[in-house]
Amino acid sequence: MSLLRFCEWLAATPGSIALHESRYLYLVVLSVHVLTLCLFVGTAAMIDLRLIGMTMQRVRFSEVMERLLPWTAAGFLLMIVSGSLLFYAAPLLRYQNIFFRAKMVVLVLSAVNVWIFRNTVDRRRTEWGSDPVPPRGARWSGGVALVLWAVLIVLGRMIPYQVYWFDCNKQPQPAILNLLAGCITGSR
Amino acid sequence: MSLFNFFQLLQYSSLLSAMRSSPWIFPVIASIHLMGLALIGGAVLLVDLRLLGLGMRNQPLPQIARYAERWFVVSLAILLPTGIVQFMCFAATKYYYMKAFWIKMAALVLALLFTFAVRRRVVMADETRMSPPRNKLVAGVSLALWGTVAVAGRWIGLP
Numbered sequence: 001m002s003l004l005r006f007c008e009w010l011a012a013t014p015g016s017i018a019l020h021e022s023r024y025l026y027l028v029v030l031s032v033h034v035l036t037l038c039l040f041v042g043t044a045a046m047i048d049l050r051l052i053g054m055t056m057q058r059v060r061f062s063e064v065m066e067r068l069l070p071w072t073a074a075g076f077l078l079m080i081v082s083g084s085l086l087f088y089a090a091p092l093l094r095y096q097n098i099f100f101r102a103k104m105v106v107l108v109l110s111a112v113n114v115w116i117f118r119n120t121v122d123r124r125r126t127e128w129g130s131d132p133v134p135p136r137g138a139r140w141s142g143g144v145a146l147v148l149w150a151v152l153i154v155l156g157r158m159i160p161y162q163v164y165w166f167d168c169n170k171q172p173q174p175a176i177l178n179l180l181a182g183c184i185t186g187s188r
Numbered sequence: 189m190s191l192f193n194f195f196q197l198l199q200y201s202s203l204l205s206a207m208r209s210s211p212w213i214f215p216v217i218a219s220i221h222l223m224g225l226a227l228i229g230g231a232v233l234l235v236d237l238r239l240l241g242l243g244m245r246n247q248p249l250p251q252i253a254r255y256a257e258r259w260f261v262v263s264l265a266i267l268l269p270t271g272i273v274q275f276m277c278f279a280a281t282k283y284y285y286m287k288a289f290w291i292k293m294a295a296l297v298l299a300l301l302f303t304f305a306v307r308r309r310v311v312m313a314d315e316t317r318m319s320p321p322r323n324k325l326v327a328g329v330s331l332a333l334w335g336t337v338a339v340a341g342r343w344i345g346l347p
Contacts, residue, residue, distance in 0.1 A: 031342045037222060038229020038338065046230045046259075055255045061246055067244050071233070149221055157219040164211040 019089040026089055033082035040075025041149050043068045045131065048149075051142025053133030061129040061138075094159070096168045096181045101121035103155040110148045117141035195279035204276050214277060217270050218345075224266035224305035225338065231260035232303075232334050235311060239327035249323075253311040283344070299333035300331075 010016055019026055049055040050064045087094050094100045096099060121128075122135035128134050134142075168183035178185055189197075197202065207213045236254040237243030244252050275283055283289045310326050 029345070031339070031346075034222070034337050034342055037226040039233065040196055041226035042228075042230030044230075045227055046234055053243070055259060056244070056247075056252070058251065059244065063246065064244070071237070071243065071291055149226070153222045153226065154216070154219040157215055157222055161211065161215045 004031060004092075004095065004184070007095040008089065010091040014176045016088050016091065019085065027088075029082050030083045033079065033086060036075050036078045036082065037058070037153070040072060040079050041153070043072040043075060044148060045146060047072065048142040051134055052139045052146075054132075057132035061125060061134065073165055096183060097159055097162050098156040098166070098177070098181050099155045101180070101182075103152060103159070106148055106151050110145065110152070113144050113148060115143060192280065192284055195284045198276045198282065199279040201276075207273075208277055208293070214274070217273050221267060221270040221274065224263050224270065225341075228263035228309060228334075229260060229338075231256045231263055232330065232343040234306070236327040236330050237329075239311070241324075249314040257308075267301050286344060288340045288343035292337055292344065295336040295340060296331055299330070299337055302333055304327060 009092055019029075046055060047064055047068055050057075050059070050061060056064055117138070121135060121141065128138065133139070166177055166181070168178070169177075171183075171185060173183065177183075234243060235249075235253050238245060238247070238249055238252050275289075307326050307330050310323065314323065
């Protein structure tokens with residue numbers, strides 16, 4: 001089954017339709033997703049700012065991680081749950097949204113960035129954890145993470161604005177946009 | 189000039205009319221406002237969690253507060269201009285009539301006053317690593333006020 005077929009099937013399930021057509025529940029889920037930025041990106045940004053040596057310079061990096069990461073993780077969980085529900089409410093609309101697709105790519109890049117950090121410079125944390133300004137590798141990880149958070153926020157905010165500019169249902173469109181959004185043109 | 193006339197003047201200025209005609213400028217400014225939201229969330233939580241005996245609980249409160257305050261001010265420098273521009277885009281046709289907008293403004297004034305006049309004093313005077321009930325109360329009030337600002341702000345954007 002192709003991803004498109006899967007989204008079509010998911011969009012036709014009673015739960016998806018109920019959430020899509022709900023008067024309040026969808027808006028509550030959306031609001032939770034947006035406001036969780038404070039917890040998730042807020043605490044993650046503090047950790048990243050410590051990595052680039054721009055806050056809590058006199059606190060060991062291990063302590064910052066130990067004390068803040070559980071809050072970031074809780075925020076991440078809330079983001080994934082609320083985000084999945086937002087996808088579930090309109091699977092096709094998300095699937096054929098260029099900003100949504102780009103956001104998923106950037107999310108994977110964020111995970112790769114964390115993975116690289118954890119498997120390289122973070123392994124030697126005992127050597128630099130007390131330094132006010134961590135070594136170059138750690139600063140890169142923190143800086144890249146901060147940029148990726150910002151890009152994620154922009155892409156997420158742009159998802160509902162695609163219709164003002166581009167829509168699979170309004171053809172003809174440039175072929176590159178149809179390709180990027182996964183639009184079906186002609187018969188299949 | 190009434191408040192409504194003033195809002196009209198803002199919304200229908202040529203600069204703002206030009207901004208509204210672009211489908212991009214509003215969501216991009218809203219995105220930057222959200223970056224500020226995330227950052228101020230971190231700066232507020234850093235201190236309030238510490239006041240509650242959570243988060244960076246092994247560090248002296250005034251030190252954590254000084255670190256957080258810098259980023260709190262940076263957040264405001266991002267949030268206020270982007271917020272004002274969003275407000276100006278629809279001042280007279282939307283915001284003037286919205287209860288959520290006025291609630292957000294009232295909560296924002298209270299939150300700023302509380303943060304700089306009350307919480308700052310309590311936090312800077314605290315040299316202990318304890319978390320007395322007074323600290324918990326201050327954190328609770330701070331979280332409630334900023335929470336109201338955030339929720340009312342979200343409410344403005346709802347259909």
